[in-house]
Amino acid sequence: MAAATAEGADRASRPNGLWILPAALMFGLFAGLPLLVVVGLSFTSWDGIGSIEFIGLDNWSRAIRDEQIYDSLWISVLLTVLTWVIQTPLSLLLGVWAAGRQRNRAVLSAIFFLPLLLSTAAIALVWGVLLDPNFGLAAKVGPYIGFPDGNMIGSTNSALLCIVVVLSWQFIPFHTLLYQAATRQIPQMLYDAAVIDGANRVQQFFRITLPQLRNTIVTSSVLMIVGSLTYFETVLIITRGGPGDATNVLPYYMYQRAFQSYEMGYASTLAAFLVLLGTALSLIIVRFSGYSKMRSTLEGM
Amino acid sequence: MAVTDERTHLRGSGITVGVPVPPSPRRGRRFRSGRRERPNWIAGVASIVWLIFVIVPIYVIVRNSVQSRDAYIEGGPLSPPNELTLEKFEQVLSGGFWTYLINTVIVTVATVALTVGLALPAAYAIVRSRSRLVGSMFRVFLLGLAIPAQACIIPIYLIIIEMNLYDSLTAIVLPTVAFGLPLAVLVLTTVLRDVPRELYESMTLDGAGAARLLWNLAIPMSRAGLVTISIYSALGAWNSFLFPLILTQSEDLRVLTVGLYDFRTQYGIDVPALMAAVLLSALPIFVAYLFARRWLIAGMAGLGGK
Numbered sequence: 001m002a003a004a005t006a007e008g009a010d011r012a013s014r015p016n017g018l019w020i021l022p023a024a025l026m027f028g029l030f031a032g033l034p035l036l037v038v039v040g041l042s043f044t045s046w047d048g049i050g051s052i053e054f055i056g057l058d059n060w061s062r063a064i065r066d067e068q069i070y071d072s073l074w075i076s077v078l079l080t081v082l083t084w085v086i087q088t089p090l091s092l093l094l095g096v097w098a099a100g101r102q103r104n105r106a107v108l109s110a111i112f113f114l115p116l117l118l119s120t121a122a123i124a125l126v127w128g129v130l131l132d133p134n135f136g137l138a139a140k141v142g143p144y145i146g147f148p149d150g151n152m153i154g155s156t157n158s159a160l161l162c163i164v165v166v167l168s169w170q171f172i173p174f175h176t177l178l179y180q181a182a183t184r185q186i187p188q189m190l191y192d193a194a195v196i197d198g199a200n201r202v203q204q205f206f207r208i209t210l211p212q213l214r215n216t217i218v219t220s221s222v223l224m225i226v227g228s229l230t231y232f233e234t235v236l237i238i239t240r241g242g243p244g245d246a247t248n249v250l251p252y253y254m255y256q257r258a259f260q261s262y263e264m265g266y267a268s269t270l271a272a273f274l275v276l277l278g279t280a281l282s283l284i285i286v287r288f289s290g291y292s293k294m295r296s297t298l299e300g301m
Numbered sequence: 302m303a304v305t306d307e308r309t310h311l312r313g314s315g316i317t318v319g320v321p322v323p324p325s326p327r328r329g330r331r332f333r334s335g336r337r338e339r340p341n342w343i344a345g346v347a348s349i350v351w352l353i354f355v356i357v358p359i360y361v362i363v364r365n366s367v368q369s370r371d372a373y374i375e376g377g378p379l380s381p382p383n384e385l386t387l388e389k390f391e392q393v394l395s396g397g398f399w400t401y402l403i404n405t406v407i408v409t410v411a412t413v414a415l416t417v418g419l420a421l422p423a424a425y426a427i428v429r430s431r432s433r434l435v436g437s438m439f440r441v442f443l444l445g446l447a448i449p450a451q452a453c454i455i456p457i458y459l460i461i462i463e464m465n466l467y468d469s470l471t472a473i474v475l476p477t478v479a480f481g482l483p484l485a486v487l488v489l490t491t492v493l494r495d496v497p498r499e500l501y502e503s504m505t506l507d508g509a510g511a512a513r514l515l516w517n518l519a520i521p522m523s524r525a526g527l528v529t530i531s532i533y534s535a536l537g538a539w540n541s542f543l544f545p546l547i548l549t550q551s552e553d554l555r556v557l558t559v560g561l562y563d564f565r566t567q568y569g570i571d572v573p574a575l576m577a578a579v580l581l582s583a584l585p586i587f588v589a590y591l592f593a594r595r596w597l598i599a600g601m602a603g604l605g606g607k
Contacts, residue, residue: 011505012498012501012504013501013505013509013511014430014431015422015429015430015511015512015515016426016432017430017432017434018426019423019425019430020422020423020427020430020434022422022423023419023423023442023482023486024423024441026415026419026478026479026482027442027445027479027482027483029460029475029479030457030460030475030476030478031453031479031480031482031483032445032448033456033460034460035448035453035456037459038452038453038455041455041459093344093347094348094351097341097344097348102340104345105348108348108352111355111356112355113590114359115355116536117536117586117587117590118579118583119539119540119541119542119558119582120540120542121558121559121562122561122582122583123358125561125575126358126362126576128565129365129572129575129576130358130361135373135374135378136377136378137377137378137379139377140377169354169358173355181529201341219446219487222446223446226449230450230452231449231451232451233451233542233543251449251451254452254455255454258454258455264459267455268455268456271452271453271454271455271456274449274452275448275449275452275453278448279444279448282446286443286444
């Protein structure tokens with residue numbers, strides 16, 4: 001025991017590595033393996049029912065010439081950037097605000113979390129009703145914000161913005177919850193010390209709250225960026241990629257190829273590309289933020 | 302520096318002073334109970350704006366579920382609640398709703414049980430085991446946080462077909478659990494890391510093995526985290542749309558989300574019926590929220606109160 005490191009100098013009973021196996025198997029079979037299979041399928045031709053044929057690089061060379069991919073990729077990147085830029089500051093501020101113990105904040109945040117209770121399908125259906133240019137709210141509000149006919153969802157320029165608004169309504173509560181929980185874990189003594197030093201509210205936010213929320217910002221951003229890059233249920237339900245191809249994000253294009261034209265092989269090529277893109281992005285975020293060295297924020301206090 | 306800061310600090314209360322005021326011991330104690338003792342007006346106004354944005358769609362759901370189709374066409378989505386009727390709920394409840402509800406409950410319960418049952422020992426091993434394998438698997442789980450479920454739908458479809466699980470509720474549960482595991486493991490790992498090492502040592506001295514340490518120490522100390530991941534995975538399962546849409550097809554295996562999607566085709570422009578269906582599909586979750594929110598907040602208070 002003399003040679004043991006400081007970390008393991010105790011004699012406490014410890015679980016062995018087998019304890020992680022059941023979770024690892026489940027994760028490996030239904031989340032890990034699909035990652036490999038999707039790459040494999042991208043070299044095949046498959047209609048979803050018949051046999052799977054190996055066709056080499058045909059799908060990939062077709063993809064390079066497919067102009068819809070470039071359009072869809074651009075729309076996806078736009079959607080992702082808009083999502084991050086809008087949702088991160090809003091949910092961070094809301095989360096920090098909701099972490100306060102005041103009664104009014106408790107009551108209001110209980111309402112703010114309500115969208116969490118609704119499914120994607122429900123939210124998309126309700127917003128579809130609101131955005132309906134004939135009977136919806138869009139018909140009433142549209143004229144005041146530059147849409148005399150109320151047709152925001154049917155216009156090429158604003159349809160994507162409508163999707164961004166719907167996604168904000170849907171996902172900001174989740175990220176707010178992450179930030180609220182993390183803010184409440186910040187040791188009170190840091191604020192007490194800051195108050196003694198004469199720091200005002202804004203300074204407390206930038207000097208204490210924001211640095212302490214660093215891990216949460218990374219987690220939330222990874223989920224948000226990779227999520228919105230690959231998410232398409234809302235598009236599927238509200239716009240079906242339209243009008244024209246104005247909201248045809250890359251994952252929705254993949255869905256169309258796979259489950260509407262039954263070109264599973266070609267769709268897998270798109271999926272593989274999406275997976276590579278998402279993994280690369282999250283690796284970059286994780287690497288540059290030192291996240292894998294994650295430690296308890298309370299350690300050493 | 303301190304002078305200016307103090308001046309800013311007191312501006313909201315209408316007092317401007319040019320000299321630093323040392324906080325009295327009493328004042329210091331007040332800070333302990335509430336983080337901010339002065340109301341934040343800007344945040345207050347902003348929160349009202351946000352409240353309107355959040356509440357309008359919810360009002361539309363509730364309001365329109367209790368009116369007739371003709372009243373909706375006349376009054377629009379934001380009409381004041383005058384004429385009330387429950388006919389739309391009857392219409393929805395007599396249209397296959399109960400089957401969808403039961404299927405959704407089965408999927409949700411199975412998903413939560415599997416997620417907690419798998420994530421807890423995994424997180425325990427990650428925090429306490431010295432095995433190198435566990436450390437590298439933790440990194441795999443962290444990366445798994447970012448694996449996009451949507452982009453994996455085609456291979457999952459293939460794997461489910463190959464396992465002869467296509468068109469079954471199991472087909473929905475297994476991938477939902479797999480994709481929920483990384484977040485569950487991460488949350489539990491974070492919570493378990495804060496259990497003091499000394500407690501493990503002293504309980505070991507009393508003769509506890511690894512399993513008893515999990516049961517008698519780690520689980521009680523991470524109750525808040527367990528509640529959190531249960532709620533997350535329950536919501537994920539209840540609301541999942543793509544997996545049931547792709548991996549099942551029979552009508553008697555339909556879950557609520559896919560049912561709603563079909564309601565739209567079925568009811569078309571009958572918005573009140575659609576809203577009644579939306580409301581009914583969210584009602585069990587809403588009731589659970591009223592009950593579990595206490596747990597969630599108590600759990601977080603437990604975390605933050607250290």
